[in-house]
Amino acid sequence: MLRLTDIVGHATDADIAERLHQMEHDGVVERIHLSRRDLSRRRQRVTTDRGTEVALMLDRSSGLDNGAVLLLEPARAVLVVLDEPQWLVLGATSAAGALEAGYFAGNMHWKVRFDGERLWVLLEGPRDDYLKRLSHLLARGHAQVIDAPPAPAAGVRYLAVPHAH
């Protein structure tokens, strides 16, 4: 088991990018694919795409992000890759429908982002589960699923949904 404790750089740092590019040819770059959720863990057991077991134990004050490099040695590099999240994109057919959909998503503690007249819901489980939960809104036509949405504008923020109880 490889024990990794530090973030040594970022795949986009110019000199690191160059080294990774070289090493890629020798097949010694290993990637750890993480969901957005697992990205926020400081300590976890993970496996790289080449099957190396890794005990990841970072300082409480540090945080992983997409491209974080955990090891950069002549013979091996390990970096973290964010498994891109899946979204369910909803549109509303009326202001009333939009209010209801927004209220409902908040009540469910779903992570959402607002994109003009669309509500993007981050799927943290099977898409069907979310559709089932939304069935009352969908059946009444208050909301609709937008199947092939355009990519969202850059810089759309995640919103933590506040709640009162």
Added chain:
Amino acid sequence: MSAQLNPHARPRGAARVGIGGPVGSGKTALLEQLIPRFMARGTDIAVITNDLVTAEDAERVRRSGLIAPERVLAVETGACPHTAIREDPTLNLAAADELDRAYPGLELILIESGGDNLASSFSLDLVDYWLFVIDVAGGDDIPRKRGLGVLQCDLLVINKVDLAPHVRVNLDRMVSEAHEVRLGRPTLLTNCAHGDGVDAVVERIAQEVLFDR
């Protein structure tokens, strides 16, 4: 050898493991079963409990004699126990930092949340790994109800299995439905009154976050 590849590299500070679940499901009972087992395997351990307006659970663990009383800290959460473990875990983070400072060799902090409902969950800013304890006597349809805690926890513990025959609960069905809604993530069965099944919980926590072997 580089520091990076040091096979003996130790984490800085203790692993933090959350124990959540509905009121009365057996969170403190599980704590009381876990503490001596971790101590027996040589794990340096401390505890944080969360209660609404008292330090009831902390007092109970301190009195148990299982662990030095000063290693048990209490957080009072007020009326909203899940806020203290999810939206604003400041108090729990401060308590955990305090334990890390007080006990330099500390390896594991177990954090019991205040009893809540099926939707409570832990922030991963606070814990590295979290358990959700449900109770057989709550009914075998609990997993099917897809509460956030049941769905998202790293390890689901179905406790009070000894009560299954008395409350006409089909344990097999409960387990298979838990497996289904959790997409195969682990579920373990315990009887925390006697300790049955608790060794497997210890094993799982050690495997996922202790890295001490």
